[in-house]
Each structure stands twice: as structure tokens, then as C-alpha cells.
Amino acid sequence: MVVGKVIGSIVSTRKSENLVGNKFMIIEPLAEMAAGAGRFVAIDNIGAGIGETVLVATGSAARVGMENAPVDAAVVGIVDEN
Incomplete structure (x- = not known):
């Protein structure tokens, strides 16, 4: 699991059918979590x-x-405080 900050979004009009209707966000890992x-x-x-x-x-x-979607990263929670 990675903790990061949402820095933007991506719009894709052509994508896998299993991804239609989903939102894509650009994530910048926190410095402590980045590991390169x-x-x-x-x-x-x-x-x-x-x-x-x-x-x-x-x-x-x-x-x-x-299970049938080509996904390698998913936002699963929003951090209230750290």
C-alpha cells in the first residue's frame, strides 16, 4: 500500500471496456513512501x-x-489526518 497525494486526473475516451465509467487520478507518493x-x-x-x-x-x-480489468493501482481510502 502506498500513501500519496492526488495531483491531477486523466481523461481517456478510448480504453478497455472494463474501465468505462471509472475515474483515473495521478498520484505522487509521499517522500517517505516513494522508495525511488x-x-x-x-x-x-x-x-x-x-x-x-x-x-x-x-x-x-x-x-x-x-478481476477482469487491467488495473495495477487503485485508490482505496482518503486520509483524514497523518
Whole structure:
């Protein structure tokens, strides 16, 4: 799991049928969580907004409930305070 900040969103008009109707957010991992990683895109089903700190599940954990979707990162929580 990664803690990061939502810094933007991406709009894609052409995508896998399994991703239609989903929102994509650009995530910047917090410095302590980065471990050399840069920004990445995560699917957002919980309604996070730009500027919010979020919890992101990666790998197979990101596909829970979306087994047939090509997803590698998913926003799973919004951090209230850290």
C-alpha cells in the first residue's frame, strides 16, 4: 500500500471496456513512501479529489472487485489526518 497525494486526473475516451465509467487520478507518493518511485496513475472508485492524501493499493490487491480489468493501482481510502 502506498500513501500519496492526488495531483491531477486523466481523461481517456478510448480504453478497455472494463474501465468505462471509472475515474483515473495521478498520484505522487509521499517522500517517505516513494522508495525511488515516481508519479503513477490509479483508478479511483471512492471519489478522491485533487489535493487529497490517499491510500493506494497496488498489484493484485488493486483488482479486488474488478478481476477482469487491467488495473495495477487503485485508490482505496482518503486520509483524514497523518
